[in-house]
Structures are given as C-alpha cells and as structure tokens.
Amino acid sequence: MSSAELSEDTVEVARVGPGRPRDPHVNDRLLEAARNELAERGVAAFSMRRVAERAGVSRPSLLLRWPDADSLIVDALDSLALPDLPNLPGRLEDDLIVLVDLVAEQFGSAMLDLQMRMVTEARAHPGLLERFQERVIKPTAARFDEVLSAAIDRGELSPATDRALLADGIIGVLLIRTSASKDRRPPGPEARRRLVRKIIRSVTTE
Incomplete structure (x- = not known):
C-alpha cells in the first residue's frame, strides 16, 4: 500500500x-x-x-x-490457531473425536492453499512461515500429544506408541481427504468418527 x-x-x-x-x-x-x-x-x-x-x-x-x-x-x-481444548471425556476415542472435530473446523480450501502459500513464500518471507508454524502447526501437534499421552497413562495405548507419528497420520488423512473432495471440504462428522475408530484399532490390535 x-x-x-x-x-x-x-x-x-x-x-x-x-x-x-x-x-x-x-x-x-x-x-x-x-x-x-x-x-x-x-x-x-x-x-x-x-x-x-x-x-x-x-x-x-x-x-x-x-x-x-x-x-x-x-x-x-x-486466527487459524485451534481454540483451547474443552473438558475432554477422558477416553481415547472420544477425546480424539473432539480434537479431530476442532481440527476439521480449521480445514478447507483456504487453509490448504494458505499452507502451500506459506511454504512457497518461505524464502521471501521466512518470518511468516515461522509464525504460522509456531501459532498453528506446533500447538495443534501439542494438543494431539496431550491427548495421546493421557491415553498412555490410562493404559489405552502402549507406552511404545509413537505419538508424533500417530498424530501425523490422523492429520495427514484429514488433509488428503479434504484435498481429494470435490468441494475441498473436510470429511463430515460420521466420516471423522469412522476414521478415528479405524486408526485406534490399527494401533491397539496386537
């Protein structure tokens, strides 16, 4: 200007x-x-x-x-930062559904395009990418780590669970399905619940 x-x-x-x-x-x-x-x-x-x-x-x-x-x-x-977590039910599946619902609210075509824009403009505007990571990406990862750590403490997950990998998997699937949808919107509530259940089964099945 x-x-x-x-x-x-x-x-x-x-x-x-x-x-x-x-x-x-x-x-x-x-x-x-x-x-x-x-x-x-x-x-x-x-x-x-x-x-x-x-x-x-x-x-x-x-x-x-x-x-x-x-x-x-x-x-x-x-403004893309997740809001504070509400009081969680205290059960892995229910806690993850609450968190995934919050993440899904932040997703959409603008969010996906904005992430790509921050990456492509990182060289010219490194401070903006750093701020995006500090205010949006890292806090989201920390919320997942909090939920998964609590599940380990309750015995719902093995202590050997790779929490970061599990969180990346959940977010990654949401991103892929959002990108692949015709209107580039995140999966609906029922689809998100099925996703959470399948991922939990994949890491808890002996």
Missing part, C-alpha cells in the same frame, strides 16, 4: 468519527477475507482494498481495525 493511499484512507477514517461499537462479526469476515486473499495472491500482491471488497466492508472500516497489511496478515494467520 502506498503512502498516498494510506493518507487518503486516514482522512476517510477521520470523517467517519465515533459511532456504533465495532461488530465482532465484521472482524471475522475480514480475517476470513484476508486468509483467502493471502492464499490466492500471496504477500507481495496482498491488497487491503480487495480484502475489504471480499468481506463486504468499507475500506475505512477495515483500516480502523488494521492500519496496514502486515498487521492484518499476522492476525489472519493467528
């Missing part, structure tokens, strides 16, 4: 003045629009104007929330 554009937008924002409280749903729409813009066009071609258009929001409203593209991109990536 040029300095001329920014100064023009600042004037527009000033004209808006105080008004109604900001609608949190507008924030959600803007973050989703920013993720789609980033996934499709990358960092260099990222446009605040297009983000506003995608979200159906005026550009001054966008600039009230995020004054520049860098801050919006960072928050758009952070």
Whole structure:
C-alpha cells in the first residue's frame, strides 16, 4: 500500500468519527477475507482494498481495525490457531473425536492453499512461515500429544506408541481427504468418527 493511499484512507477514517461499537462479526469476515486473499495472491500482491471488497466492508472500516497489511496478515494467520481444548471425556476415542472435530473446523480450501502459500513464500518471507508454524502447526501437534499421552497413562495405548507419528497420520488423512473432495471440504462428522475408530484399532490390535 502506498503512502498516498494510506493518507487518503486516514482522512476517510477521520470523517467517519465515533459511532456504533465495532461488530465482532465484521472482524471475522475480514480475517476470513484476508486468509483467502493471502492464499490466492500471496504477500507481495496482498491488497487491503480487495480484502475489504471480499468481506463486504468499507475500506475505512477495515483500516480502523488494521492500519496496514502486515498487521492484518499476522492476525489472519493467528486466527487459524485451534481454540483451547474443552473438558475432554477422558477416553481415547472420544477425546480424539473432539480434537479431530476442532481440527476439521480449521480445514478447507483456504487453509490448504494458505499452507502451500506459506511454504512457497518461505524464502521471501521466512518470518511468516515461522509464525504460522509456531501459532498453528506446533500447538495443534501439542494438543494431539496431550491427548495421546493421557491415553498412555490410562493404559489405552502402549507406552511404545509413537505419538508424533500417530498424530501425523490422523492429520495427514484429514488433509488428503479434504484435498481429494470435490468441494475441498473436510470429511463430515460420521466420516471423522469412522476414521478415528479405524486408526485406534490399527494401533491397539496386537
């Protein structure tokens, strides 16, 4: 964004003045629009104007929330982080289903494209890939490790279980099936439950 554009937008924002409280749903729409813009066009071609258009929001409203593209991109990536885990049932299958459901909510064509974009732009923007890994990828892996470690403590899994490999397998299957679906959406609830049961059987069968 040029300095001329920014100064023009600042004037527009000033004209808006105080008004109604900001609608949190507008924030959600803007973050989703920013993720789609980033996934499709990358960092260099990222446009605040297009983000506003995608979200159906005026550009001054966008600039009230995020004054520049860098801050919006960072928050758009952070918004993909999994929410805190709810109280889990305390049984491996049920716990994994809760976690897989949370992960599935984060998946979709934009998420897949965004992951690929972060990888392809790693050389030009290493900080963004690092942030994506630190705020999204690693915490997700840690949640799986927590659930699988608890299952080992309860005796539901062998202590020799490779927790990282098992977690990678679950996430990998979700990614593959999401990519292979016609609308590039994750498997539905029943399909996810069948997946969890099959994977558990594969690691608990003697």
